[in-house]
Amino acid sequence: MVSTTFTHLSNEKQTKIRQALLKEFSEQPLAIAQVAPIVKTAGIARGAFYKYFDDLIDAYKYLYGIAMQDIHSDIHNKASGQLDPQFYLNQVEAFVKGAQDSQYFGLIKMHLMKNESLVSQDNVDPTTVSSQEWATMILSHEAIKEIVINPKEQPIVMQRLAEALNLLAGKGKK
Known part of the structure; x- marks a missing residue:
């Protein structure tokens, strides 16, 4: 500290x-x-x-x-309680845009590519959130990671994330 x-x-x-x-x-x-x-x-x-x-x-x-x-200062962090896929898609897009537009983009990219496993994180304990919330957080993080590392893949990653979140919310075809 x-x-x-x-x-x-x-x-x-x-x-x-x-x-x-x-x-x-x-x-x-x-x-x-x-x-x-x-x-x-x-x-x-x-x-x-x-x-x-x-x-x-x-x-x-x-x-x-x-x-x-x-x-995160400009990102709205209040989920409604129900899994709202669009809310999380908006969160991912806002984070990626905020990262890309910030002075910290190189740091974040290096973190996701090389450093994430070296630094202990204060992650959410999966036993304190529902399985649905936990899966949503994991998927969102992985989507952010893919987009930051491979920006050209953003459309396909966002589409896949939307499909997965809709499945989790019970709104997609199985």
Whole structure:
């Protein structure tokens, strides 16, 4: 978790460090990312990096959390209770567009291609949601992943997602 020392830095200094993190984590998979280019780009001492973050994974989780907050800020997250396939299709499209239009697109693409399995996630416990909701979340995430990695496939991925969600909602042919 980012330290209080980091949160007490000026906004300008925090932004400079976030930009250095973004550069490294967008260009290098987490498994080979290094502190040296980050501190050089940010203009900070190596010791300062470790005052702000426990390690590279901590810095990565911090930055990825910022990216997700930024992209999700314009997405309506209230489901109606009933499985509404169109709601989830709209959510996927909004997330993909938000990611593509953001400064974090390279980070998100690298995350989905290389880093997702290296960083523990605060995923929803499948025992706390219905099977239908859980399946919808998994399908939506995989659709996002496919579209981010292969943008030209968006129409077919969205069509397949629509078909699958309609089946889950009991609205499609089996």
